[in-house]
Amino acid sequence: MNNKKTLLALTLTTVLLSACEKEPSQNPNTSTVEKPEAMSPQQQLNELANKLVVKYNFLSNIETDCPDFEGKPLDTCYGAEILLSVPEGTTNNLTIDTPWQLNYSQVYPVYASEGSDFELVHLNGDIHVISPKDSFAGFSAGETQKIKLWVKSTLITESELMPNYWLSANGLAPAVVESTKTLIDKETGLEVQPYVVPFSDTVKQIKSAPDDINQYASAAWLYQNEPELAPADKKALDFAIIPTPKSMQVIDESARLSLANGIKLNLVGEVTYPELSAALERLALLGINESSESNNAVSVNISLNAEKPADWQAGHYQLRVSENSIAIAAQDATGAFYALQSLASLVTLGSTDIPLVVIDDQPHYEYRGQHIDVARNFQSKEFIFSLIRQMAAYKMNKLHLHLAEDEGWRLEMPSLPELTQVGAKRCLDLSDKNCLQPQLGGAGATERDGYYSVADYQEILQLATKHHIQVIPSLDMPGHSRAAIKAMEARYHHYMKQENEAEALRYLLTDFDDKTVYSSIQNYNDNTLNICMESTYTFVDRVLEDLKLMHQQAGHPLALYHIGADETAGAWVDSPVCKALIADDSNEFNDSKHLGAHFIERVSNMVVAKGIAVGGWNDGLKETQVDKMPSGVYSYIWDALPWGAHKQVSEQAHRNWNIVLSTPDVLYFDFPYQIDPKERGYKWASRRVTARTIFNFMPDNLPIHAEFRRDTLGKTFTVNDEVQRDEQGKVTHQPLPKNFTVKGIQGQIWGETMRSREQAEYMLYPRLFSLAERAWHQASWQVPYNYQGQSFSPTSGVFTEQLKQQRDEQWLAFSAALGEKELPKLELDNVFYRVPTVGAVIENGKLIANTAIKGLPIEYRVNGAAWQIYQAPVEVDGNVEVRARTRDSKRAGRILPVVE
16 A cells, blocks of 8 residues: 555656646636637646635544554544535536646645545645546536545644645646635635635534533633623823833823923933934834924933943833933943833823833843744745834844745855755745745745845844844754755756766765655655765855854844754664764764764754854754753753643753743744634644733743643643652652743744735734733742742642732733734734634623723624624624724724624
């Protein structure tokens, strides 16, 4: 069976290679008439691409008829059907008079399928191929072809079902199937997937396993899970600043300082105007202009503190808004910049009056970061510019740019142009010679590919400098490296044709004699650098030199580089080069298990030797030996809380490394906001990540989350943070070192399901506000970490009801500040934030509604009539639906029905 699949896959690859060598003979979208009698195969393919109706019908996550996998039974899988048909009026027996196939992307591979007239196989990554059997006689109107399939995973969101299926045939130009392209809903701006049969079964399709107790986020569930507290004090909104300052005193609750005539800066000491210009630009956006010529402009006196107490952190500032002037005293220029951002936060759109306050403030964490994956689906330079502006507005200071992945290399390297010539674009070709395979539904979607030129990247760096943000690039290695591997293979073949073997081999990342069979987490069999080849390290060194020079020329030194170092998936085992390396007695390792650690150790020291700090994901770093690693390593912890994230933090804290929490069940913004198939994202570590769950996070005390959080099945869990030993008495876990604190926290957004700028911004905002809050401000309700070790469960009661009430009251005030003050500022800067779904119930014939983000307009309609503004409980009779809108009312959120 496996040999048959391999043969079929090779045959299909050959067919697609031949197909892509030819130019299209006509646009596949232009044929709408019946097929002429003498239509060419290319015209047939184009017509079929135009008329074929594809529907993906997801059946169940709790199937009981899972076929065996590799000869063994499975407890869980999901079942689905792919339905193929053509519209009424189509000529009978519509097909292509040459062998053809339908190709599509599916994140988790199909392991079994059945269909009377079609066969389905998984090729590589997420690419699958459906091919007709000899029994297939063509499509006829009114008939539906069905392919049943099973996947060794679960499915909970429609966004995982990728668009852009494409047809290909030997010697013909491929064409994307029209019915599998996505649309945009005019009311919401959200993606519509016409090829997906809407999920409707809230048991079989919403639950990820038979024992999953999570609840679908219906309007009733959302209403019932909002805190029952008094509305936020409207007057308090004037004093709200996000992130919350360390301390604030109100001089006069009713007095206000008018900035209608602008502000005039007076700088004393070493702080310079360019260091503050970005904050002044934000103030101008909000209607507060700098006016040095106006006698009525309010003076803003800015100086650096001569004395700096030991407990002041970088970025510390003091801000005083008096009746006639504003005074800022800062620890450094960054502190002065943050003081001006706090001034901007005091501004409410539509008003130029601000309250009289005294603020003493500094960050809780040194590292306040946001990661963005632009490699899987490219995001424009303008998107990054916008993100930098928003991060700086809320005092975040680290931008982690994930620039290379299996699906794309997104940064120009002057020394290695093939990386972007080949690795920055996808096309309908499986050869990877001139472009990459169209993974993640990338067929025909050229807008989702591209790269940053050197000039683009340096603009990003310069803008980040202006906004007091450090850019941390990552070009993931040795796994997640398919784009680099294929680009360097293309380079190899180019120079071999010129009979220049030395240059061909210089940066080669592939041992062509390696017969290792492996499958990465993303189901690739060819995405890992061969770390036993010296040319791999030559390649890494060249990339680092190019990258360092780009940063240097932009005036933004490369201070920290993230090497990745995760998920190498058992590669290299049968590589002759690796076998020779292992057999060499001069090496300190003698088996393939330590090769990954060898790569990380060697590359880490290469990075540090160039004057750059090194960071990586904790799972790869954990395999290294401390004495072989440089000091000052940044370890990014991505284990989930129920899995034992606290153990990973402790293990690497005891290595004396810098810890950056990247906890996926709290800090991965590519997970859904709610348990609803219409919400975008993956679900492997969390079923919901909301602004509120991030706000509730206690980064300094991971174990305590067992008292109130749930795992992916909606179940409670326990955490034992006491000293633990194995049977031999060896310590297997211990609490954090005394007085150890993490370096900071970072939000992550991985790009698999982010197919546009709007989708990425939807996932970022408003969650970014809560991230900034937790990174900057240590709340009064947070429970300090117990360095002696402690066990936690839902019944341990350390997080008291009183503390919960404080937290929920502060969340309500924070939420109101978001809705009333900060989301309108996003609208002003054209940011596509998520409009929350509305919680609502009908009690005694009256509609009662709320939203998680307070202050956004709520609308309702009855029996499909016109939408009406909801202001208070109202009598309704009939089928009721609810939704929220943006503050400027230009865009609506998703509609939910209200069931009585």
